[in-house]
Amino acid sequence: MKKRMSKAERQKELKKKLSNDPFFTDEELTNIFNVSIQTIRLDRLELGIPELRERVKNVAEKNHSKVRSLGGKEIVGELIDLELGKSGISILETTEDMAFEKTNVIRGHHIFAQAESIAMAVIDAEVALTGVANIKYQTPIKSGNKLIAKAEVVRQRGNKYFVHVFIYESQKQVFRGKFILVSMDKE
């Protein structure tokens, strides 16, 4: 980036640059755009772009408060009732970032994760592992809806548990699945 571009162009570039990488200091930006630090600051002011620390904080806060939809938490959805070894209920508030951008339809694995999650929660064992699952999605679900998952232990044989999970969205069943979970209590 040697050339000096026009103000408008520079600001457009600046905006883009910072939106997909907010970690630049003003000083680093002076080298990139080959203008003085004052110009950069003026640009940020005009564009309403906050300072580095604010930008970084925003990124951090966004990803911190998020219930870590998947991966982090051991349970997907909010556990609202649990009878260990028998049954359990969980609620999952679906959000935009669980859906396909174009259609707003919730991606299947989120629903699956909620189901798997509640299925494992009801098992009265330290650690469980999904062995086999026979699942059926019934309706596409748009983001913004609350999903209520009900799990029931239907049978137990040795360290194998058979759990049925049904997920509803405003009375309508939208998912059902049969999970076979294997406890691995003693290694």
Place this chain on the structure above:
Amino acid sequence: MKKRMSKAERQKELKKKLSNDPFFTDEELTNIFNVSIQTIRLDRLELGIPELRERVKNVAEKNHSKVRSLGGKEIVGELIDLELGKSGISILETTEDMAFEKTNVIRGHHIFAQAESIAMAVIDAEVALTGVANIKYQTPIKSGNKLIAKAEVVRQRGNKYFVHVFIYESQKQVFRGKFILVSMDKE
């Protein structure tokens, strides 16, 4: 938090507090623990906890660069081969945060997500939705392993696609699933 606790106790609390909420300034911490700011700084020094800005930056960086294992990206795993409408291959590098803390066994939905993802990728249609999936997990997978998913379109009827997905970990099959995907090209 009125009481003055022992040094050891305070440091334990401090560590915990900052690990699940890194956004406190030293000054805020003085109020929480009812000690001087110097003590807080000494504690952080002894515990090797960096300053607020560093902590925030770390959170931001972690969640920024991360391939957003699930949710963000439209594809889970790295697409390495694709013949649209026919077949596709993807690789997923499993990491610790996809696994259960205690056992290091990868959580089922990550595997499912990879499978669903590659299944949808091979479909020659703008948007697809998982209709029915009949899946089987075969072996527990420890984190750190590479999963290779192969998807194949076996049949197409109207806007319904039948896709088989197999996932392997070093030659061994660890998952198989049959997906029925419904394209929703024209609303």
Place this chain on the structure above:
DNA sequence: CTTGAAATTAGTACCTGTTACTAATAGTAA
């Protein structure tokens, strides 16, 4: 009670990446 070490507090200089402001200079179009 006294002494000595650990723990805590105080205080200062300095650092980064800024905001907020004032003022000078360069570029450009009428």
Place this chain on the structure above:
DNA sequence: TTACTATTAGTAACAGGTACTAATTTCAAG
């Protein structure tokens, strides 16, 4: 040439620290 915009320069102040020195408090053991 003039008027106006864009850019640059420079300074004071701020938050949230680091790094260091030094004083003060606490508290248990002799």
